[in-house]
Amino acid sequence: MLELITVTATINGDAMTFLCEPRQSLLEILRGELRLTGTKEGCSNGNCGACSVLLDGRVVNSCLVLAVEVDGRHVTTVEGLAREGKLSALQQAILEHAAVQCGFCTPGVLMTATALLRAHPDPTEAEIRQFLAGNLCRCTGYDKIARAVSDAAQRMKEATAL
C-alpha cells in the first residue's frame, strides 16, 4: 500500500493541502494534483530550468524538490505573477520585446528573472545572463529576453521612484 503524506503549503498566496507520495517531486504535484500546468517539464533532472519556481522567494528547479519539502512554505509559480488582472513588469516587457517564440521556456525564465530583480533591482547585462544561465531557451537566442529583463528592471526602478 502506498504511503501518502499530507502537505500544506501556500501556493501563489493560497493555502493548499494535498496528498503525495514521499518520492514525488514538487513539479509532479504542481502539474498533476494541483493542475497548475504553467510550470513545464523539460528534462526532470535539473538541467533546463523549464520547471523553475520560487520556494520562499528563492529559485529552485521544482523537478529536484520533493513535494514533501514544501510543507509549511511558500511557493510561487508563473500563475502567481500577474496581480489583480495586471501583468507584472517582466511579463509585459517579455511581450513587448517579442522575447517569446514557442513559449515553453517562458514560465521558467519569468520565475528566475523575477527572483533576480527582487535580489538585484539594477543588474548589468552580464549579471542578467549569469543569473539566467540555468534557463535554457532554444528558440530566441536569448538576446531579446536579456533586453526585456533589463527594460523591466528600468521600469520597476522608475515605478518605485515615483
Add this chain to the structure above:
Amino acid sequence: MTYQVIGTRPIRPDGVEKVTGRAVFGADVQLPGMLYGKVLRSPHAHARIVSIDTAAAAAMPGVYAVVTGADLPEVPMEPAARLGEDQTQIKEIILAGDKVLFDGHPVAAVAALSPDLAEAACRAIRVEYELLLPVTDILDAMKETAPLLHPNLYTNVWGGVRPEKPSNIAGHIPISRGDVAAGFAEADVIVEREFRTSMIHQGYIEPQVATAKVGEDGQVIIWTSTQGSFDARGQVAGLLDLPPGKIRVIPCEIGGGFGGKSKVYLEPLAVLLARKAGRPVQLVMTRAEVFKATGPDPRGIIRAKVGARRDGTITALEGWLAYEVGAFADSAVGSGVSCMFAPYSKVSNLRLDGYDVLTNRPRISAYRAPGAPNAAFAAESVIDELAAMLGIDPIELRLKNAVRRGDLTPAGRRWPAIGLVEALEAARATPHYQTPLQGPNRGRGVAAGFWGNWDGTSSVHLVINRDGSVALTLGAIDLSGSRASMAMIVAEELGIPYAQVKPQIGDTDSVGYSDVTGGSRSTVTTGWACVKAAQDARRHLCEEAARAWDCPVDEVAYVPGTGCVHGGEVLTLKELAEQGPIYGVGTMSGAGGSPAFAVHIADVEVDPDTGKVAILRYTAVQDVGRAIHPAYVEGQLQGAVAQSIGRALYEAYVYDSEGRLLNPNFLDYRLPTFVDVPPIETVLVEVPNPAHPYGVRGVGEAGAVPGAGALANAVCRATGHRLCDLPMTAEQICLASLRHG
C-alpha cells in the same frame, strides 16, 4: 510601399497566454479517466528479437493495455500516400519488428493508472535478444563487407541503375557540369580538405507528447504537439490502417520543433493503447528518450575542394558528402548537394557527390535547413582558406564570385531574383565589420549560406463578426508566433486595426488541409492564404453591399479602412456583417521556393591555455524579402545563431563502441546558455521575392546555415589552426595547439 500594419511590431495575440502559463501544450492536456503510457526500449544497437513475453506485465494490477510490434497491421504505405497525405513513416520505427536497430528502439508500450506503474510494467516485460554486430562508422557502413541493417535495402541511385546487391547506402545523388579536372588545372590555387560533423539534436525544450482517445464508434481524437496536424493524421492513418477521416488531430501549442516534430513517434502508440484499454492514454517522452529515439541531425563526412585564379575567381568546385541517416532510409544529402557552395555556384565546372548511409542510430529527422549547415561548414571553410591564401578580404572574395539572378545553382537551375550581393554588401557596411578587431588570440570569421525555402499548401478561413472583429482560423500550426503576422496580413488587407483580428489554429476537422509548418514556409504560404481569404471576404462584402444597394456588384468597390462604397454611399464592415457573418476562405499551393541568403560575421577570442572560445561579437545579415513583423524576423535570425553556436562549439552525440548513447541529457549534451551566446546584431536586408504579394521570403532556416562556418573561420584566424571537426571543443582546440604549436 507604405503599409498600415505590415512592418510594425505589435504584441502577439496569444502573448498573455504564453506569459501567464495558461497556454495549453501537449502535456498540459488532462482528460477524465486518462491512463499513462510508457515505452519499453531496446538497450542494444543491433539485435534480433527472439521473443517478447508480456504476460507478467499485462497481469499487473493497474495495467490496462500492453502492445508490441505484433499489434501493428501489415499495411503498405502507398494507400495513405495516395489520399494526399504524405506518408514517410515506417512502422518498425514505431514498434520494432523482428530486429532492433538502435539504442532506444521501441519494443513494447504499456498503459497504466500512473506513469510509475507503466514503467514497472515495462520492466516486467521479458525480451530475449540475439546480439548482432552494430554498424557505427559511416565509412565502414559503406563497405561491401559491412553487416547489413536491412536485407532488402538497395541504394536509390539518382538517375542511375539500381545496384545488384543490397547495402547500407540508402541513396546516392551525384550532380555535375562542365569539366572539373580542367577547371582545377586552370586554377592558380587549390584548397582541399575533409571535414567531419557530429550527430546533434534539434534540442527543443518540450519533449514529445501525445494523448489519444478512441470512441466505441472508432472515432479517434489525438492531442499532440506537432508541426503538422494533417501530416500526423496521415502518418497515423497509414500506420494503423485507419481512414484519415476517422482521426481528428488537435494540435496543442508546441514547445519547439525545428523539423524534429514533423514525424510521429508516440501518436500511433497512444491510439493503439487507448483502443485496447478503452480509456484515453497519454505518453510523454523523457529527455533521455528524446535524445535516443526521435530524429536527430546527421553526422557527416564532407570533402570540399575549390580552385581559383590568383585574382580570386573560382574556376572549379568539388564536394563529396556522406551523411548518416540512422537505422532507416531517409535523405538529407539531397539538400546538402543542392546547397553546397550555392553562393558561388555560377562556376561552369562543378561536381557534387552525396551519399545517405545507414548506421545503427535513430533515424534522422529534419533540423533547420537539414543537410545544409554541414555542407556550408565545409564549403565556407575552404573558401575562407582561399581568401587567406590569396590575401583577399573574405567578403570581397565572396562578392567576386557571388551568384546573381540568371546564374546557375549547384543543381543547374537558374537563380531567380536573389539578395546575396545585397546581403554581402550590407555585411561589409555594418559597424561590426567596419570596426577592426584588435588584440591577441582574436579572430574574425565570415560565412555565407543559402536555403531554398519550401512552399507547400496552407488553408485558412476567416469570419467577420457583427462587431466588425475577425476570427481567423489557420490550418498550419504556429511554431513561434507566426499567427501574429497572419493577423497583421488580414488587418492590412481589410484595412482594419490589428487588434480586431483574432487568430487561432484549427484542427484537422475544422479547417482545410495544410502541410507541416516547416521549410520556412509559414509567412510565405500561410500568409498568402490569408491574403486570399481576406480578398474572398472582400468579394462577399461587396456582394452583400450590392444586395443592400440593389446594384450590380461590379459597381461596388472595397476601400480598406472604410468599407464598401458605391456612389457617395458607404457600408462599413460592421454594418455589412450585421446581416449575417461574412466568410472568407483561402488556400494556397505552389507559391514556389523563396531562396534566401544569410551572411554572418563572428568575432572570437580563444583562451590559449584552455581552448575556450568566447564570442565577442556576432552579426547576422539576411535577405528576408519583406519583414511582416520585424521583431519576430529578428528573433528567427537570433535563434538560428544560437543553434549554430551549439553546433559549432558544444553539441555532439557521444556513442560507445557498442552503439549506446552516452550523453542523453542536458548536462552532458550541452546546449548554449545565456552566457555562451552574445548579444546578436541583426540586419534585415529586403530584396523582395517577386513571386509573393508582399515580397516575403522564408526566414527560419537560411540563418542556420552559415554560423558554424563563420565560427570555424573566426577560430582559425584567432589560433592559426584550421579545425575541420565539429564541435570545436576546448579539448580539440588545445590538441591542435599542442600538435601544431
Add this chain to the structure above:
Amino acid sequence: MAKVWLPALMRELVGGREMVAAPGATLGEVIGNLEQAWPGVKARLCRPDGSLHRQFAVLVDDAEARRGLRTPVGPDSEIRFIPPFAGG
C-alpha cells in the same frame, strides 16, 4: 525542341552529353521522344507504372512541373531535373 538537362548518371545513355533536345507538347511526350532516341532514359526517370520517380523534382522553364508528366512544354522550353530538397 525542348532542351533537357539530364542527371549526371544518365549522360552515359546519351553519348556523354549534358543536354539533349527532344520535341513534345508535354513533359511526358518529351520523355517518350527521348526514349525513342536514347533507349533506357525512361526507365531511369519513371516508375514501372509510367509515373515520374518521386525523387526527381522537375523544372520546366525554371518553374516546378506541377502537373507531372502532363505539364505543358513549349518549343523552346528548358527542362531540368533537380534532387529532393527537405525542410525543417
